[in-house]
Amino acid sequence: MNDKNICGCGRSPTGKCNGWHNLTEEDYQKKLAELEKKETGWCIVFGVMRFPTTPSFRLINKRSLITGAGKGIGLGASIALAEAGSEIVMVSRSENDLINIKEYLAAINPKTSYKVLDVTDTNEVKRFIEYEKPFDIL
8 A cells, every 4th residue: 555654464453554564473463462451341343443342141040942053143142042041942953963062052051952943844843832831032
């Protein structure tokens, strides 16, 4: 870039040339860590914008149903809800994925179960819901 105030290396959180491009990888990581320590409770985005981090919350005595729990967003939701203390019931079409995540979550939250279920089959979903206790979180 031609502007002497803009760093084209892409390493500077602010985009301004402040010597970040001259740092070794180790020093670069240290400098980022120092910034993060100064901003406890806030997420630094490009060194300028600050957003609050997710507050701590507990979901003890709450029951959650997570569809697509074996992969992607469903997997992430399963982990987050289990860490928050919710009883987790995971459903997915792939039992292998569910077995793996259940084993992982059992160490975090023993109130974890799963059911192989294709949510596109409405009759199967109706049967599943009939035999389950009510859910607080879907």
